[in-house]
Amino acid sequence: MKELFDLLENLTNISSPAGYEEKIRSFIRQEAEAFGEELFVDALGNLVVAKRNPAGKKILLAAHMDEIGLMVTFVEENGFLRFSEIGGINKEILLGTRVIFSDGTAGIIGRDKIREKEDAGFSRYYIDIGATSRDEALKRVKIGQTATFYPVFHRMGSRVTAKSLDNRAGCALLLQVLKNVPSSLPNEVYFVFTTQEEVGLRGARTVSYELNPDYGLAVDVTRTGDTPEPEFKMDMFLGKGPAIKIKDSSVICHPTVVQRMVQTAERMHNPYQLEVLERGGTDAGSIHLARGGVPSGALSIPCRYLHTPGEMVDLADVEGGISLLVELLKEKW
Ligand SMILES: [Zn+2]
Known part of the structure; x- marks a missing residue:
């Protein structure tokens, strides 16, 4: 587990908001290069690690x-910075x-005085x-410059x-899978580290x-329901295993994909949870609508306090997901 802790610490210490993924991409690229697979970056900055097998089905893992982050919109006379959000931030x-x-x-971050019943919109906060x-x-920051939460691990x-x-927990999971799969697989598998998910599953x-x-x-x-008053x-708990997504706001997971995941988890006696997320989406929302449609699903890691500076995951869930x-991936799809 030490290796996974260290990897997560390194990944979460990097600040790379949507649209500005250079730093995180170069770290992941360096990690992935060690496995000697074909690797390329596309026009929007997605990093693709390909394990080729022209005879197999093509599986995209994303x-x-x-x-999430903040972007400077205006600088006040007294030097305070107004900002807008990149992705969903809870005020x-x-x-x-x-x-x-x-x-x-x-x-x-500070805030203007808010009068009773007044809505404290983002415009009332400053950096x-x-x-x-x-x-x-x-002299220090420009309009349009981005910031993220300060890293504390x-x-x-x-x-x-x-x-x-x-989703650095998801990146760690995918990197560990890349490290642990056999060198030749029955399918053609693309390990993709995508960009701009937080602003609309764009990469x-x-x-x-x-x-x-x-x-x-x-x-x-994904969210959990295991805090005092969620x-x-x-039905989602930290530490009870990775989750097999059934549905969220962006996708209804394809039954064949869900079934395959459930059957494999059952066969392995790997603990898992079933996820129905009422609010929120993920990259599968874009993938399943590509071209003529792509049967898609998602593997989720339960996470508390989403989109705050102190998100929380249990490494047992990450390891179960790996x-x-x-x-x-060892199965022929
Ligand atoms: Zn996410």
Whole structure:
């Protein structure tokens, strides 16, 4: 498990919001290159690692490598930065949150006075980078510059908390699968680390057109329903195994893919959960609509406090997902 902890720490320490995936891509590329497979980057920045087998079905595995973030929209006279969100950020967690810009500038989020019943929209929040004037602030950051939550990684027994476990946990899972599958497989498998998922499953859309797969499988995190009073009733727990997705807002998973996943997990006696996610989507939402349609499913890692600086996953679920996916890839699809 030590290796997985270290990999997750390295992956979550990197700041790469949607549209600016260079840093995370170069780290993953370096890790993937060690396995000696064919590797390329497409026009939108998706990183594809291909294990060729022209005789087999083409399976696209997608884990998005981007994360949510903030973008500077306006600089006040007194040096405070107004911003908008990249992907979905919960306003409730913003006040007092530390952020880091692409060049290493750190900031802390503050908020204007909110009168009773007034809606505290994003426009009422600002980033304080310690500048005393607009001129000074503009010497450090530009309009359109991006920031992410400040990386803080903690290990808690078999669990970890960090920013961007959505979806660096999925990236770690896919990298470990790549490492653990036999060198030749009965299918042609593309391990794809996608871009811009958080702003609308965009990288997955172009790469699935390009690769034209027979099947698609997204690897991503999902919500849980195991906290004292969850927002939604959801049959999903940290530590009870990886989840086989049935449905979310972006996709109804293809029954043949779901069935294959369930049968394999049962055969292995691998613990698993069934996921019905009421709000949220994943790359499978784009993949299954590519070209004439691609039967698709998803393997999810239960994750608490999604889209906050302190997401949490249990490594037992990640490890369960690795063994399930390795086994699935050994089968002829
Ligand atoms: Zn995600």
